Every structure is written in structure tokens, then in C-alpha cells.
Amino acid sequence: MRYTVALTGGIGSGKSTVADAFADLGITVIDADIIARQMVEPGQPALNAIAEHFGSELIAADGTLRRRALRERIFSHPGRKSLA
Incomplete structure (x- = not known):
């Protein structure tokens, strides 16, 4: 079983x-945490969708997600959590 x-x-x-x-x-x-991090690595579609929805300033110069900035943006505008 x-x-x-x-x-x-x-x-x-x-x-x-x-x-x-x-x-x-x-x-x-x-581990869903590992999968979630892989999904927002540079060049991944999810990272591009985040940048389009929340703003390109959330992407650092090296192409990585600025997690703290995203967290602040989400918690200051809870209605924007959904990409749908």
C-alpha cells in the first residue's frame, strides 16, 4: 500500500x-519551498509574470527576484496577491 x-x-x-x-x-x-525557488530563478516564466504584475524593479541587476521587495509589495497591497 x-x-x-x-x-x-x-x-x-x-x-x-x-x-x-x-x-x-x-x-x-x-519540498515545495525548493520548487517555489526554482520557479522564480532567472529566465523562468514565473519570474517574468511576477515582474509584469508587480513591476520590473522587483528584479535585481543579476536577474534574481528581490524577495523582500516582493513581500513588502504584496503586504502593502493584499488585493494584488493573485496573478489571475
């Missing part, structure tokens, strides 16, 4: 510790 387990919780709640324990047992772990 195959199971799927989702680890959720707040910052510092132990998600990474449990995920590491699963990995040590040979269990496949899919």
Missing part, C-alpha cells in the same frame, strides 16, 4: 526535521 503524507506547519515547527527523518528512511520527499 502506498501513502502520501503532507507536512504542514508554521515557521520553526519541525517540518524540515521530519522531512529529513523521512529522507533518512528512504522515503521520497518533495
Whole structure:
């Protein structure tokens, strides 16, 4: 029988510790944080969509996402969270 387990919780709640324990047992772990970071690497379509929606000034000179600036922009305009 195959199971799927989702680890959720707040910052510092132990998600990474449990995920590491699963990995040590040979269990496949899919880390959504890693996937989310890969999606906004330079040249990725998601990064371009963020720049189009929130402004090109959120992209640093080296092409990376200015995460702090994006966070500030989102929390100062909560209605703009959605790209849809």
C-alpha cells in the first residue's frame, strides 16, 4: 500500500526535521519551498509574470527576484496577491 503524507506547519515547527527523518528512511520527499525557488530563478516564466504584475524593479541587476521587495509589495497591497 502506498501513502502520501503532507507536512504542514508554521515557521520553526519541525517540518524540515521530519522531512529529513523521512529522507533518512528512504522515503521520497518533495519540498515545495525548493520548487517555489526554482520557479522564480532567472529566465523562468514565473519570474517574468511576477515582474509584469508587480513591476520590473522587483528584479535585481543579476536577474534574481528581490524577495523582500516582493513581500513588502504584496503586504502593502493584499488585493494584488493573485496573478489571475
